[in-house]
Amino acid sequence: MELILRFLNWKTVSEIIILWAVIYQIFLFLQGTKAVYLLRGIIILLISFLVFQKLGLFVLSWLFTKLFAFVVILMLITLQPELREGLIRLGRGHIFYMEPKKEEIENAIREIVAAAGAMARKRIGALIAVRRELSLKNVIESGVTLQADLSGELLQNIFYPSAPLHDGGVVVEGTRLVAAACLFPLSENPQLERTLGMRHRAGVGLSENSDALVVIVSEETGSISLAINGQLTRNLSPNDLLTILKGQLTKTV
Amino acid sequence: MKVLKRLLLKRINLKAIATHNVWLKIISLLIAIVVWIYVSGEITKGVRI
Numbered sequence: 001m002e003l004i005l006r007f008l009n010w011k012t013v014s015e016i017i018i019l020w021a022v023i024y025q026i027f028l029f030l031q032g033t034k035a036v037y038l039l040r041g042i043i044i045l046l047i048s049f050l051v052f053q054k055l056g057l058f059v060l061s062w063l064f065t066k067l068f069a070f071v072v073i074l075m076l077i078t079l080q081p082e083l084r085e086g087l088i089r090l091g092r093g094h095i096f097y098m099e100p101k102k103e104e105i106e107n108a109i110r111e112i113v114a115a116a117g118a119m120a121r122k123r124i125g126a127l128i129a130v131r132r133e134l135s136l137k138n139v140i141e142s143g144v145t146l147q148a149d150l151s152g153e154l155l156q157n158i159f160y161p162s163a164p165l166h167d168g169g170v171v172v173e174g175t176r177l178v179a180a181a182c183l184f185p186l187s188e189n190p191q192l193e194r195t196l197g198m199r200h201r202a203g204v205g206l207s208e209n210s211d212a213l214v215v216i217v218s219e220e221t222g223s224i225s226l227a228i229n230g231q232l233t234r235n236l237s238p239n240d241l242l243t244i245l246k247g248q249l250t251k252t253v
Numbered sequence: 254m255k256v257l258k259r260l261l262l263k264r265i266n267l268k269a270i271a272t273h274n275v276w277l278k279i280i281s282l283l284i285a286i287v288v289w290i291y292v293s294g295e296i297t298k299g300v301r302i
Contacts, residue, residue: 019289023281027277028277
């Protein structure tokens with residue numbers, strides 16, 4: 001107790017708090033990216049290194065020490081986009097970024113479903129990607145940044161055929177409409193129906209390359225489809241879409 | 254009344270900040286403490302030498 005009190009002064013506490021904020025921020029930043037798998041690999045390497053040292057396997061320990069420098073360089077190269085995103089986020093000042101509440105997510109889902117229903121009735125084509133865990137940074141950068149509050153009216157306005165941003169897809173993150181006119185990767189799945197147009201292929205393509213949910217409204221048939229993990233569910237009613245989106249998006253909140 | 258509403262909202266937000274990602278916060282705090290103890294131990298070792 002005396003030892004703890006001896007070390008417990010304002011300098012120690014502030015140092016630990018700063019360290020805590022930095023570590024927490026690193027975890028948050030890794031959470032939404034594929035970098036988390038790399039982190040796991042590094043942790044496994046570190047644990048093996050410690051085990052080798054304890055067992056006195058010096059040749060392996062030496063090799064691991066040399067390998068570690070390469071791993072750090074490799075990490076800097078492969079994680080360059082994520083590192084840039086993290087630094088930008090840090091610069092924006094959201095150290096303890098708050099994710100939206102469950103009710104807010106549900107409201108956003110209702111807005112998406114209402115817009116999809118209205119556009120399906122009017123036969124207006126739409127492509128809406130809803131981010132889950134993995135970052136959609138590359139897709140967002142291919143479009144026009146909006147960072148607007150999500151609303152059904154805004155979605156309908158974007159996809160209105162003569163609107164400047166109607167080509168491409170929109171990206172939704174939580175309750176924000178992050179970007180419009182984004183380019184989604186096309187699916188090369190040969191099992192997809194040949195009758196499916198580019199919009200559906202783009203929706204499936206994005207769901208294959210990320211864990212995003214993609215809502216697709218067909219311009220030709222006015223039907224609503226949903227792509228999840230490369231699987232396309234077609235001819236959904238607005239109620240079905242609402243149920244699936246709620247089930248998929250609110251369980252992780 | 255408005256002031257009370259604002260205060261209530263603030264309290265809710267503070268609670269949300271504290272309860273959001275609790276486990277991640279606890280783990281990062283533990284790691285921060287371990288890192289601090291390790292580094293300060295290494296520094297004091299160096300001073301003794």
